Amino acid sequence: MNQPLDVLLTKLASIGRLLPEYEAAIHRLPFRVVELDRGKPAAMEGEVVNHCCVVLTGLLHRQKHMLDGNRQILSFHPPGDIPDLQSLHLRKVDYTLAANTPSVIGLLRHADMHAMLRDHPGLTGLFWRDTLVDSARFLTWMMMIGQASAEARMAHLFCEMYVRLEAVGLIDGRAFNFKATQADLAAAMGMSIVHANRTLQELRSTGLLAFSNGVVEILDWQRLCELAQFDSAYLHLSDDQAGT
Amino acid sequence: MNQPLDVLLTKLASIGRLLPEYEAAIHRLPFRVVELDRGKPAAMEGEVVNHCCVVLTGLLHRQKHMLDGNRQILSFHPPGDIPDLQSLHLRKVDYTLAANTPSVIGLLRHADMHAMLRDHPGLTGLFWRDTLVDSARFLTWMMMIGQASAEARMAHLFCEMYVRLEAVGLIDGRAFNFKATQADLAAAMGMSIVHANRTLQELRSTGLLAFSNGVVEILDWQRLCELAQFDSAYLHLSDDQAGT
DNA sequence: CGTTCTTTTGACTTCAATCAATGAGAGTGG
DNA sequence: CCACTCTCATTGATTGAAGTCAAAAGAACG
Numbered sequence: 033m034n035q036p037l038d039v040l041l042t043k044l045a046s047i048g049r050l051l052p053e054y055e056a057a058i059h060r061l062p063f064r065v066v067e068l069d070r071g072k073p074a075a076m077e078g079e080v081v082n083h084c085c086v087v088l089t090g091l092l093h094r095q096k097h098m099l100d101g102n103r104q105i106l107s108f109h110p111p112g113d114i115p116d117l118q119s120l121h122l123r124k125v126d127y128t129l130a131a132n133t134p135s136v137i138g139l140l141r142h143a144d145m146h147a148m149l150r151d152h153p154g155l156t157g158l159f160w161r162d163t164l165v166d167s168a169r170f171l172t173w174m175m176m177i178g179q180a181s182a183e184a185r186m187a188h189l190f191c192e193m194y195v196r197l198e199a200v201g202l203i204d205g206r207a208f209n210f211k212a213t214q215a216d217l218a219a220a221m222g223m224s225i226v227h228a229n230r231t232l233q234e235l236r237s238t239g240l241l242a243f244s245n246g247v248v249e250i251l252d253w254q255r256l257c258e259l260a261q262f263d264s265a266y267l268h269l270s271d272d273q274a275g276t
Numbered sequence: 277m278n279q280p281l282d283v284l285l286t287k288l289a290s291i292g293r294l295l296p297e298y299e300a301a302i303h304r305l306p307f308r309v310v311e312l313d314r315g316k317p318a319a320m321e322g323e324v325v326n327h328c329c330v331v332l333t334g335l336l337h338r339q340k341h342m343l344d345g346n347r348q349i350l351s352f353h354p355p356g357d358i359p360d361l362q363s364l365h366l367r368k369v370d371y372t373l374a375a376n377t378p379s380v381i382g383l384l385r386h387a388d389m390h391a392m393l394r395d396h397p398g399l400t401g402l403f404w405r406d407t408l409v410d411s412a413r414f415l416t417w418m419m420m421i422g423q424a425s426a427e428a429r430m431a432h433l434f435c436e437m438y439v440r441l442e443a444v445g446l447i448d449g450r451a452f453n454f455k456a457t458q459a460d461l462a463a464a465m466g467m468s469i470v471h472a473n474r475t476l477q478e479l480r481s482t483g484l485l486a487f488s489n490g491v492v493e494i495l496d497w498q499r500l501c502e503l504a505q506f507d508s509a510y511l512h513l514s515d516d517q518a519g520t
Numbered sequence: 521c522g523t524t525c526t527t528t529t530g531a532c533t534t535c536a537a538t539c540a541a542t543g544a545g546a547g548t549g550g
Numbered sequence: 551c552c553a554c555t556c557t558c559a560t561t562g563a564t565t566g567a568a569g570t571c572a573a574a575a576g577a578a579c580g
Binding site for chain 1: 291319322329338341342343344346347348350362364365366368370371394397400401404405408410411412414415416417418419421422423424465466507509510512
């Protein structure tokens with residue numbers, strides 16, 4: 033059965049135990065499909081929402097603006113993610129969620145999700161866990177932005193995208209799609225566009241990766257991880273799924 | 277009734293609706309009191325835990341180390357916080373939780389908490405919400421570290437501490453205890469110690485605040501907020517507590 | 521009181537931001 | 551099909567913010 037929400041199931045299975053009962057419940061969930069052009073918002077800072085969205089294809093990102101207009105990209109969201117799952121309990125969103133690439137999303141009504149979670153408390157734990165993994169990624173990003181060199185930061189971002197996309201089967205050999213512009217990368221890593229460009233050139237010239245036209249190819253995973261000081265533990269893929 | 281966990285109730289009430297039924301359930305929760313000297317860890321990076329801790333007095337912080345030894349302080353936790361609440365569903369912790377000030381904490385066994393949440397699904401929502409507010413703070417920190425000037429970052433930290441401490445009644449006039457060293461502030465804001473020192477001097481000399489011997493006094497809240505571009509919305513105090 | 525931790529200062533260096541152009545490609549309309 | 555416009559990537563020159571190094575001065579603590 034090839035249904036739109038399958039990628040969500042893959043994602044959930046990658047971070048926890050997904051019982052057949054839960055799969056069935058999720059497949060019963062009503063959703064509305066929406067297409068987004070690049071740059072178009074799915075949720076705006078300050079808005080109060082009563083639905084969340086699951087990424088079906090494409091790539092979304094969250095960003096937050098300072099009062100003076102500067103923006104920080106907080107995270108990227110490949111298919112399978114529910115970037116605004118926290119809106120279930122924090123209905124006023126405090127970031128902008130936008131399409132980084134032309135994307136297709138599915139809108140899930142809070143009411144439907146609450147009903148589903150009420151009937152399946154174990155699924156509540158899995159969704160909660162998903163928001164916690166989200167949070168764990170922020171910890172690592174914060175550490176990288178605060179402490180790592182520009183080169184390490186940039187390398188780390190590519191490492192993370194590689195591992196996360198692999199978890200949902202979106203890696204083709206050693207290459208994957210990542211259409212973020214250099215301005216996006218700069219906003220994500222807290223550096224200027226010019227510096228992002230030069231940092232990328234550094235990574236390319238040392239033969240760690242290729243990146244052009246929105247396609248990344250990892251050329252030396254080993255050295256890339258070393259440079260990035262990358263340890264995928266923080267993504268909590270298939271580690272303790274203990275539960276009670 | 278003046279019980280050790282009262283400060284936890286105050287904290288929970290500040291971010292959501294705390295029913296009498298929930299208060300009673302929390303007061304029935306068994307816990308073990310532990311005292312921590314400054315610097316002593318309550319949880320270590322990589323450890324698998326089966327309890328979490330509620331801060332009763334003092335101040336804890338979370339920090340994460342890069343492979344090369346650099347550390348980033350991720351958050352500070354005044355009384356009422358459960359800094360490692362996420363361990364309920366992410367049992368392998370990926371940060372170190374340590375006492376920033378000599379502190380007293382209460383250890384809560386996961387098993388007891390799971391049992392309590394099973395009996396009170398609405399309380400599950402409130403605890404979930406707490407972890408989401410935690411996460412929302414990371415978003416803002418990340419934005420500040422990535423985009424703001426050193427002065428704005430530092431000012432923002434003091435603004436946040438003020439508002440959070442006020443929510444649990446730990447502000448004395450315009451002053452509050454905050455015994456972090458300048459090395460801690462530097463590690464929290466992603467800057468060098470020397471620069472943290474100079475940034476603090478800047479804040480003092482412009483008459484925005486006083487800070488010495490672990491006591492902060494806000495001298496000009498208005499201007500401090502402006503400089504920090506501080507907007508407390510991200511702390512989600514008493515905003516939408518909608519639920520289903 | 522000596523030891524250790526923390527704060528502060530000055531001098532110097534470097535990483536990264538800013539400013540200012542120039543290319544390179546993709547899409548549009550005449 | 552070719553100008554025209556956009557956006558995005560790239561480069562060089564310059565400036566500036568923040569890091570590093572080193573040392574001194576205070577505080578805190580047995």
